Amino acid sequence: MDIRPQCRRWFASPCSEKLLLDFEKNNPDITLEPWGLEELRQIFRHLSLEDLESWFGPAPTEETELGFKNLQPVLERIATQASPPVQSIREVPRGKIEANALSESVATLLKAGMAKAPLVEEFFAKWRDPDFGERSAESFRKQYESLYEKFTPNRIFSELQGWAGGSARGAPEHELAVLSVLAYYFERCDIFEEPRESRNIQ
Incomplete structure (x- = not known):
């Protein structure tokens, strides 16, 4: 699962509302939405084994x-x-x-x-x-x-x-x-x- 295109639309790090608003004002073509731990967890649940291993290394067997x-x-x-x-x-x-x-x-x-x-x-x-x-x-x-x-x-x-x-x-x-x-x-x-x-x- 390639999550790179989503990174253009979603903003995953915690930030103040002012930063979000300023960014959207300067970049009208991009819509930001704040993400927390649960949103990130949902993405990782749908990653393939190959993608997970690229992040965390092979799982012990x-x-x-x-x-x-x-x-x-x-x-x-x-x-x-x-x-x-x-x-x-x-x-x-x-x-x-x-x-x-x-x-x-x-x-x-x-x-x-x-x-x-x-x-x-x-x-x-x-x-x-x-x-x-x-x-x-x-x-x-x-x-x-x-x-x-x-x-x-x-x-x-x-x-x-x-x-x-x-x-x-x-x-x-x-x-x-x-x-x-x-x-x-x-x-x-x-x-x-x-x-x-x-x-x-x-």
Whole structure:
């Protein structure tokens, strides 16, 4: 609904009667009528969803917190577990960092997450629902794909971090658990692109 033509005839802000009369006197072709909150409310009730989003941004939906809700069991478990021995920690795939133009800061965060990434794999292997890990992987893939055309690689990583960890930042243990899940799916190539050499080998 385009309300711009109406703006020529209606005056929405509170003003004195004198200002209204003076304006009408100087602009005889325009008729003014004072608007209050109720008149504005009626207009907004008839706006399309697209127009409302242009004013207020997208409305929160259930999907906004879907990743966090699904991952709560694994995040809570990983947060309370000690990291495996250093020798069992795998390196962050450098070729994949470079292939996706991720910054050194993101590489550092992924390296921190790799410390507990084996615990994520172990959790999914032992969880009562054997398909939980793959369903979570599919959720990560879809979320990544929805961000791919919109943001830079570093911003995508930040968006995934917030999506998986919830809107409110948690304790350090929680944040490390989130990074561990991201690192796990990063290494598995569920999120971000594989290096060209890896694709050629396959």
